[in-house]
Structures are given as structure tokens and as C-alpha cells.
Amino acid sequence: MSDTSALPRPLLEPPAPQPNPGASGPWTGLRTFATAPFRARAWKEFAYLIIVFVLGCLATAYLFVMVGGSLYLSVLVIGVPVLAAVILGGRVWGRIYRVLGTVLLNAELPEPPPFTFRPGPIGWLRSAFTDRTSWRALLFLLLEAALGMVVGYLVLMVVALTALVTVSPVLWAWKDPHNVDARGVSHHSMVQFGDYYIETWPRVLAFAAIGVLGCFLLPWLFRGVCFLHRVLAAWLLTPTRRDRALTELRESRRAAVDDATATLRRLERDLHDGTQARLVGIAMALGRAEERIATGGDAEELIAQARTSSKEALTELRELVRGIHPPALDLGLGPALETLAARCAIPVELRVLLPVRPSPAIEAIAYFSVAELLTNVVKHAAANRIWVAVLPTGSDALAVSVRDNGQGGALQPADASGEAVVAGGLSGLAQRARGVDGSLFVDSPVGGPTVVTLVLPLAGPQ
Structure with a gap:
């Protein structure tokens, strides 16, 4: 049996891609650096920075004009619903930034819970003023105004300066610039560093080489700044742990x-x-x-x-x-599983170690889950051996693990429709486990073995 303390991948997660030995080597990093400016990711991130710079300007205006104006009008009766509508407008801004992050940054930004309001005008106002999603979106706008506008402006200036340095030989030869030093000597130069003038072709080309190098460094600058945008969006524009718990x-x-x-x-x-x-x-x-x-x-x-x-x-x-309620459960989970193992068409090796007896609801869920998993193995796995283990994981939980030596691939598409072979049954077991604050994990690579681990609390949901 596998160690139940090291849980497999979550339910319905596809197997991790195997590394390609030929894809790594001493030249991989250099090739990645050399091709970075020509990849779609760099251009998408650059486009994102331009868009959020514009949005940062608009968001700043929204915060100062709309929020400030509605606060000023709140001394009047009409200002209160206006302020509530402005607060809820944060949800619209949040949706805009989530779409941008998903499309241009390939970020996973799930939608927060929808706005729910109490009936009546007073109920609607109370719901608007206590909507945590809207307030978090407004906080995001405030921070994004600094990150998107200030940092974005600096990034755009670096881009413009890099582009100017890169094409400086063309400008130097075409515009024929002249600078006069303190001694009255004229220099054919666009740039100078103190008394050092960029006025000859070798110096101009060397200066342009710095710009070319900067072009290869810009994608990494974009990537770092966009990483900050992703972190900020994931922190304030996605469901909180409480929201996810309520959804589950x-x-x-x-x-x-x-x-x-x-x-x-x-x-x-x-x-x-x-x-x-x-x-x-x-x-x-x-x-x-x-x-x-x-x-x-x-x-x-x-x-x-x-x-x-x-x-x-x-x-x-x-x-x-x-x-x-199976009568075998009257004697406990161990004897009930022994009955299941004895009735299974494939030999089952059973191991049960439970210092404390679980609650009746947990015993029933574990029993029916093992029964369904054994049925799935008999029908789909083409196995000739099954191992079932029920072991404690700490002082307040147990892990029910079913392992077979079959063909694996339990999470692989069965046909062109893309539906997994046993995805429906596993999804049902996962929902049953989540109903008592438990979880289901599956590890089923092609070729086997398949390990399904059900983690359940001993006393049921709190």
C-alpha cells in the first residue's frame, strides 16, 4: 500500500506532463532569452501594461470624482443610493480586470460570488454597503492606480528610451545633430555623458547595442511587473477562503x-x-x-x-x-469491509487500523464509497488484485485508500466526447465526501496503478 500521508493529486486533475529530456540543456536558457522578445507572451504582457495604464488613469478619476462626489452628496438623501451604486461599480471594474488578466496574462481568476440583496430599498442599500466583493474591488482600484499608473508609466518610459537608443544610429545619421561644448567645439552627437560624446560610428553602434540588449531584457521586466498585477488581482478580485467555503x-x-x-x-x-x-x-x-x-x-x-x-x-x-444501513456496520467499519472484500470478484487485501470508531455517518460514507470503488475496479480496471486500507491521519481524520494493479487511466478520456471513464462515479464520491468536510484524491496514470484516497473526519462535519 502507498503511504496515505502523501496524498495523490486532486480529483479529475490530469496526469502531470512528463519532462522531455531533449528540452533541457546548456543552451536552453540562452535560447529562451534570445527568443523572449519574439514570443506572444511578451507582446501580450506589453499590451496589458498599456491597457492597465489607461485604466489606471480612468480608475483614479472614478475614485476621486465618483466616490468623492457621492460622499459629498451623501449629506443629502439622494447621495446615499448614489454612493451605494458607486460601491457596486467596483464589481464592474473587477470584472474588467479579471477578463484582461485571463486573456492577456493567462491568469486563473475565478468569479467571486454574485451580488445578493435583501428585499426592499433599505435592504438593497444595506446589501450594497456590506458587499465585501465591491469593497475589495475598490481597494484593488486604489492599489492598481499606483501600480498601473505610476509603475506602468515608468515601464513605458523605459520602453520608449530603449527604442530610442536602439534606433539612435538612424537618427544620428539622418538628423545630423550638433552639440557645442564649453570650449565652443561642435560635436556631431545626440548623447553625451559629461565630456564624453557619442559622435563616431563605433560609439554610436556600441550605444545602439545597449538598446538592442535592452530589447531582450524588456520581456523580463514586463513579466515581473505583470506578476505583481496577477498577485494583486488574485488577492482582491477572486473569491476569498470564506467565499469558497460557502460555495462548497x-x-x-x-x-x-x-x-x-x-x-x-x-x-x-x-x-x-x-x-x-x-x-x-x-x-x-x-x-x-x-x-x-x-x-x-x-x-x-x-x-x-x-x-x-x-x-x-x-x-x-x-x-x-x-x-x-448495512447490518454489517452494526459491528463496525472493519467487519463491514471484510464482508465487502469477501464478496468481491477480485481478491482483496484489507487492512483496517482504527483506534477510535468513527461516527455512524462517516462509517456509512466509507462503506458505500469502498463498495462503489470495488465495483468500478471490477468493471473498468482489468485488475487481478485490490488493496484496501483504512488508516488514521492524525487524531481527527481517517484515510480510506483503494489501490488496484489494473490498467489505470481512470481520468483519461474514453472517447471523442472527452468524458472520463469513471468520472461520474468519482465526482459523486467527491460530493459525498465534501458533504462531511472530507476530500477525495485520485492518482491513476496510464498503465496503472490506480490509487483512490478518501479523507474523512472521524466525527463528521463540525
Whole structure:
């Protein structure tokens, strides 16, 4: 078994690309440096810096005119809703910067939670003034005004100076500049450093070489400044940890409700189509037996038929109850998993080490998850051996790991549609785990082995 303390990659994450030995070498860094000015990334980052410089100017005007004006008008009644609308305008600015960062910087900037407001004018105002996303966007605008406008201006000046130095030989030969020193001597020079004049072709070409070198250094300057923009955007324009926790809570609640609804529908269908029909048959058989006895006939066969049907109905009811709570779990998770391992069509090596018994909800989730994973291995993995381990991870959590020696590739596309072979089942297990503040991890390279690790709290969600 693999060490459960080193968890595999998260669910549905594609396998990491294998390094190409031929792509590295002593000339790789030099080739990267030499081709940087000609790559699309450098030009996209340069375009981003130009756009955010303009946006920084507009954002500064927005902050001073709109926010300042609405604060001034807030002494009047009309100024309060205007200020609320200006605050919510931060969301629009945030969306603009997220789109720019995603398109030009290839940054991952997920959308924050949408704005939700309480009913009524007062409720809308309270929601606007307490919208954390809007306030964080306004703070971003304030910092972006300094980063995009001030730093951006300096970067653009460096770009202009570098371009001027690079083409200086053309300007020097075409415009025929002359500078006169303190002694009255005229020099054919555009640039001077003290008493040193750039006035001969060797000096001019050497000076231009500095500009050419600067052209190869500019992409790295763009990259550093754009990195600061990405960090600032990821810090203030994306969902916070609290927002992500609330989103996961809503998703887990929805998954739990959907799972409960599906279970109730399955029970209703099974009871209606199976057990209810048998009970109706029993009632009809007993009714005919009662009529036959009243007329002095023999009802032994009908009573025997009703007895057999009642036993079958009880068996079906036991199966339904077992689907809700397996009887094996009454003895604990270990004996329940031993029952699953014994019934599996592939040999299973089981290892369970639980110093403390988990809560009943955690035991049920672990049991049904292992049952589904074993079924997936039998159906899809082409394996001949399975290892199941249930081990503690600290004092308040356990890790349920299922490993097989099959063909792997559980997360690879099965066809042109791009749908993974077992992605649906794994997604369901992940939602079930998140419902109790747990997580699911999958490591399934092509060729195997496949390791699925389910981390669950011992006591359920807090």
C-alpha cells in the first residue's frame, strides 16, 4: 500500500506532463532569452501594461470624482443610493480586470460570488454597503492606480528610451545633430555623458547595442511587473477562503439533497413495484381464503401461498433496509469491509487500523464509497488484485485508500466526447465526501496503478 500521508493529486486533475529530456540543456536558457522578445507572451504582457495604464488613469478619476462626489452628496438623501451604486461599480471594474488578466496574462481568476440583496430599498442599500466583493474591488482600484499608473508609466518610459537608443544610429545619421561644448567645439552627437560624446560610428553602434540588449531584457521586466498585477488581482478580485467555503457548503448541501431525493425515489419505486405488490397479493389471497373457509371449502393452499409471499416481502424489505444501513456496520467499519472484500470478484487485501470508531455517518460514507470503488475496479480496471486500507491521519481524520494493479487511466478520456471513464462515479464520491468536510484524491496514470484516497473526519462535519 502507498503511504496515505502523501496524498495523490486532486480529483479529475490530469496526469502531470512528463519532462522531455531533449528540452533541457546548456543552451536552453540562452535560447529562451534570445527568443523572449519574439514570443506572444511578451507582446501580450506589453499590451496589458498599456491597457492597465489607461485604466489606471480612468480608475483614479472614478475614485476621486465618483466616490468623492457621492460622499459629498451623501449629506443629502439622494447621495446615499448614489454612493451605494458607486460601491457596486467596483464589481464592474473587477470584472474588467479579471477578463484582461485571463486573456492577456493567462491568469486563473475565478468569479467571486454574485451580488445578493435583501428585499426592499433599505435592504438593497444595506446589501450594497456590506458587499465585501465591491469593497475589495475598490481597494484593488486604489492599489492598481499606483501600480498601473505610476509603475506602468515608468515601464513605458523605459520602453520608449530603449527604442530610442536602439534606433539612435538612424537618427544620428539622418538628423545630423550638433552639440557645442564649453570650449565652443561642435560635436556631431545626440548623447553625451559629461565630456564624453557619442559622435563616431563605433560609439554610436556600441550605444545602439545597449538598446538592442535592452530589447531582450524588456520581456523580463514586463513579466515581473505583470506578476505583481496577477498577485494583486488574485488577492482582491477572486473569491476569498470564506467565499469558497460557502460555495462548497452550498454544493455539498445540494448534493446531499439530491442524493436524499434520489434515495427516496428509489425506495418509493422499489416499495411500489415490489413489496407493495406482494402485500396486495397477500391481502387478496387471504381474502379468497376467508371466502373459501366461509363456504366450507379448503383454504390451505391459499394460506400457504400468502405465507410464502409474506416471507418474500420480508426479504425484499430487508434488502431495502440494507441499502440504507448495512447490518454489517452494526459491528463496525472493519467487519463491514471484510464482508465487502469477501464478496468481491477480485481478491482483496484489507487492512483496517482504527483506534477510535468513527461516527455512524462517516462509517456509512466509507462503506458505500469502498463498495462503489470495488465495483468500478471490477468493471473498468482489468485488475487481478485490490488493496484496501483504512488508516488514521492524525487524531481527527481517517484515510480510506483503494489501490488496484489494473490498467489505470481512470481520468483519461474514453472517447471523442472527452468524458472520463469513471468520472461520474468519482465526482459523486467527491460530493459525498465534501458533504462531511472530507476530500477525495485520485492518482491513476496510464498503465496503472490506480490509487483512490478518501479523507474523512472521524466525527463528521463540525
